[in-house]
Amino acid sequence: MDAKKHQHFMKLALMTAQRSKDPCTQVGCVIVDEEDQIVSTGYNGFPIGVDDDTFRWDKEDPDDCKHLYVVHAEMNAITNKRRDTLHNCTLYVTLFPCNECTKLIIQSRVKRIFYIDDRDSISYEVSRKMLRFVGIPFEKCELPERRFEFDV
Ligand SMILES: O=c1ccn([C@H]2C[C@H](O)[C@@H](COP(=O)(O)O)O2)c(=O)[nH]1
């Protein structure tokens, strides 16, 4: 029963990811409270007013690439939250949180994390290390069907 619920919120995270303009990796995040109410959503995008014509999504030039400008999906979801605290909330994200997002997630008092994709770099290793240390469980969400098509 719970597996179905987690899949439902993860599908919403996948749908949210489709709003991202990142040509390489679209990430979506949905945060849900103890009563299964959605309290926030977010996707990776440039900050408000930082337009895509001036700031580019490519990553060829390390001194002027998207990574310097983009707000991560989790950061947007945490910033956009519709209540004072995320204490005891569950965070669904399509890509495992990087170390910067993980620090923010821990500070927000999120209770647990579900994700789909993962990466091997040091940033993600550090995330896992911090989450294990503070006791925030994280679990891969298995989706029986990864192909979803929505008009967003
Ligand atoms: O925790 C995370 C980590 C990454 N993202 C976003 C940031 C970027 O827009 C992409 C990653 O781009 P790559 O070209 O695949 O490195 O994912 C995020 O939202 N949350």
Ligand SMILES: [Zn+2]
């Ligand atoms: Zn991040």
